[in-house]
Amino acid sequence: MIIKVAWRNIWRNKRRTLITAASVFFAVFFGLIMRSIQIGTFGNITDNLVSSYSGHLQIHKKGYSDEKILNNSFNSDKSLINKLKTLKHVKYVVPRLESFALASSGEQTKGCFVTGISPDEENSMTKLSEKLTSGKYLLKNDKGALIGDKLASFLKIGINDTIVLIGQGYHSVSAAGKYPVRGILHFPSPKLNSSLAYISLKEARKLYSAENKLTGIAVLLDSDKNTSSIKAEIKNIINLNEYEVRDWGEIMPELKELIQSKSVSSYVMLGLLYMIVGFGMLGTIIMMIAERKKEFGLLVSVGMKKTKLALTVFTETVFLGFTGLLAGFIVSLPIILYYSVHPIYLGGKIAEMYEKNGFEPVILFSSDTGYIIAQFIIVFIILIVASVYPVIKILNLNPVKAVRD
Amino acid sequence: MNIIETKNLHKTYKESEIEVHAVRGVDLSFEQGEFTAIVGPSGSGKTTLLNMIGGLDKPTEGEIIIDGINISTLKGSKLIDFRLRKIGFVFQAYNLIPVLTAKENVEFIMNLQKRPKKERIKRAEDLLKAVGLGDRMNARPSKLSGGQQQRVAVARALASKPMFILADEPTANLDSESTRNLLEIMETLNKEENITFIFSTHDTRVVNKARRIITIDDGKVLSDEKK
Numbered sequence: 001m002i003i004k005v006a007w008r009n010i011w012r013n014k015r016r017t018l019i020t021a022a023s024v025f026f027a028v029f030f031g032l033i034m035r036s037i038q039i040g041t042f043g044n045i046t047d048n049l050v051s052s053y054s055g056h057l058q059i060h061k062k063g064y065s066d067e068k069i070l071n072n073s074f075n076s077d078k079s080l081i082n083k084l085k086t087l088k089h090v091k092y093v094v095p096r097l098e099s100f101a102l103a104s105s106g107e108q109t110k111g112c113f114v115t116g117i118s119p120d121e122e123n124s125m126t127k128l129s130e131k132l133t134s135g136k137y138l139l140k141n142d143k144g145a146l147i148g149d150k151l152a153s154f155l156k157i158g159i160n161d162t163i164v165l166i167g168q169g170y171h172s173v174s175a176a177g178k179y180p181v182r183g184i185l186h187f188p189s190p191k192l193n194s195s196l197a198y199i200s201l202k203e204a205r206k207l208y209s210a211e212n213k214l215t216g217i218a219v220l221l222d223s224d225k226n227t228s229s230i231k232a233e234i235k236n237i238i239n240l241n242e243y244e245v246r247d248w249g250e251i252m253p254e255l256k257e258l259i260q261s262k263s264v265s266s267y268v269m270l271g272l273l274y275m276i277v278g279f280g281m282l283g284t285i286i287m288m289i290a291e292r293k294k295e296f297g298l299l300v301s302v303g304m305k306k307t308k309l310a311l312t313v314f315t316e317t318v319f320l321g322f323t324g325l326l327a328g329f330i331v332s333l334p335i336i337l338y339y340s341v342h343p344i345y346l347g348g349k350i351a352e353m354y355e356k357n358g359f360e361p362v363i364l365f366s367s368d369t370g371y372i373i374a375q376f377i378i379v380f381i382i383l384i385v386a387s388v389y390p391v392i393k394i395l396n397l398n399p400v401k402a403v404r405d
Numbered sequence: 406m407n408i409i410e411t412k413n414l415h416k417t418y419k420e421s422e423i424e425v426h427a428v429r430g431v432d433l434s435f436e437q438g439e440f441t442a443i444v445g446p447s448g449s450g451k452t453t454l455l456n457m458i459g460g461l462d463k464p465t466e467g468e469i470i471i472d473g474i475n476i477s478t479l480k481g482s483k484l485i486d487f488r489l490r491k492i493g494f495v496f497q498a499y500n501l502i503p504v505l506t507a508k509e510n511v512e513f514i515m516n517l518q519k520r521p522k523k524e525r526i527k528r529a530e531d532l533l534k535a536v537g538l539g540d541r542m543n544a545r546p547s548k549l550s551g552g553q554q555q556r557v558a559v560a561r562a563l564a565s566k567p568m569f570i571l572a573d574e575p576t577a578n579l580d581s582e583s584t585r586n587l588l589e590i591m592e593t594l595n596k597e598e599n600i601t602f603i604f605s606t607h608d609t610r611v612v613n614k615a616r617r618i619i620t621i622d623d624g625k626v627l628s629d630e631k632k
Contacts, residue, residue, distance in 0.1 A: 001513065001516045004509075005502065005504060005505065012503065012504060295502070298496065300485060301459070301488070301494055302489070302494050302514060302561075302562075303485055303488045303489025303514065303517055304489075304517055305482050305486070305517075306482070306485070308517070400456055400461045400462045403461075
């Protein structure tokens with residue numbers, strides 16, 4: 001009977017019920033879509049950067065993060081690499097030797113970031129070969145180079161032209177080498193396109209006179225969720241006096257800060273949205289209580305216990321909110337699920353803007369259950385809190401006064 | 406045997422800082438099967454007296470004994486439960502639950518008493534037939550006339566098998582025909598089933614039907630006549 005009365009009561013004032021339910025619906029809908037896009041898009045950006053370059057974790061010689069110079073390189077240790085490969089959740093372990101050099105061709109010269117790579121291992125993690133727009137990928141001990149397309153056009157060179165790299169090697173030895181361009185790469189970020197050059201690890205060591213040296217080992221995990229736990233595990237197996245291990249947030253602090261600041265702003269937005277909904281609900285409930293005060297008084301007069309009446313009205317308000325809450329989920333979830341599989345690729349100026357900031361111009365929805373459940377719980381708590389008001393009012397009801405008023 | 410007794414009943418309340426003596430030392434008793442009208446002008450204290458007898462309001466002084474129990478000592482859910490089992494109420498403004506049909510409104514009280522569903526349905530149907538609404542059982546209050554709504558209210562008051570029914574100005578909002586119908590129904594129930602009715606009213610049509618008339622004014626009993 002309580003459920004029947006409560007359900008019918010919420011439809012006594014259809015317009016008001018629909019407006020209140022609609023406010024909950026829109027808050028849930030926009031809240032879910034907003035978080036989904038934010039988590040999906042930033043997750044995608046993070047995954048792209050992590051899997052295309054940094055990895056989730058990197059191991060360096062202690063002090064390298066403060067001063068990224070070749071003198072802070074370390075001797076390649078096969079047993080360490082093998083230990084890392086055996087760790088749970090580790091997908092790829094990629095050794096690198098990185099430094100700066102001047103890239104030159106003809107009369108053009110430009111500073112660039114040279115990465116010595118083990119071509120096969122690098123490709124398995126970063127899928128570097130997929131970024132080739134022309135030419136071929138490097139072979140194991142290849143003597144050629146891969147360069148970003150903007151760097152190539154600045155130097156006015158193409159496939160099989162020669163690029164000269166000049167710089168400072170290990171212990172300040174002068175470094176110089178010439179390399180035929182094997183392939184041209186294109187990255188989503190213009191900054192990377194104009195500053196990256198890849199040569200094989202063997203050639204990099206030769207160029208920088210850094211025999212058997214590495215500046216870092218990148219580690220890619222199966223999921224970002226495991227970054228903290230694997231970082232702690234790696235700390236246990238390396239000599240912390242000799243090495244340091246950093247996660248992608250420490251390697252790319254600007255990205256981490258950007259994600260955090262966007263998350264904070266979205267929490268503020270969500271907070272405001274839900275506050276409005278909470279007060280909207282409360283407004284409806286206060287109106288409903290005021291209108292039905294006499295009715296409540298009479299029900300208590302004829303013998304309905306206040307607790308039972310409070311339960312009926314509590315059920316009503318929960319129904320009212322749940323109608324909007326469920327509608328919000330029913331409408332938004334298929335949209336989220338669809339776009340999590342079919343990302344929206346941006347075009348035109350918006351795409352350019354994304355690329356300029358180094359992001360892939362795509363909007364991806366996240367279907368992660370964590371934030372969906374969290375939103376459900378938040379709205380549910382708001383509904384329960386709003387429903388407490390009539391319960392308190394009814395428990396303090398004076399039936400005679402209520403009837404007389 | 407008396408089923409209701411009031412002893413030296415007083416009720417004082419404050420209205421805008423002014424003390425109002427609504428009831429001043431009322432001593433009354435009622436027997437099973439009475440058909441009593443409490444009459445008096447507006448503000449004479451009849452509704453306050455009825456509210457106290459119905460356990461809705463507490464006396465400032467004095468006792469109300471119903472079925473041997475001093476109801477002034479009952480509190481909270483015990484008092485609500487006492488009302489549910491012993492007293493039936495009929496209000497001036499009908500006050501049915503608007504979202505329930507006539508039958509569901511009558512059933513509602515029995516539902517609060519946790520009576521079995523079969524019994525509830527049968528009794529609700531019997532009572533609605535008894536008040537002449539056998540063909541309007543599934544209509545909601547908004548689809549019923551004032552007189553019909555008040556008849557449902559009487560059926561609802563009877564549903565809990567109360568010891569007596571308190572009716573506060575039951576005919577105040579009804580036209581002549583509805584009033585006549587309602588009074589006939591209540592009189593029949595009183596005579597045939599020995600149900601006790603106590604009205605507060607200033608409607609002469611009700612007063613004419615009553616077999617006992619208590620006149621109060623300024624919170625005091627002026628006269629108590631039996632026909």
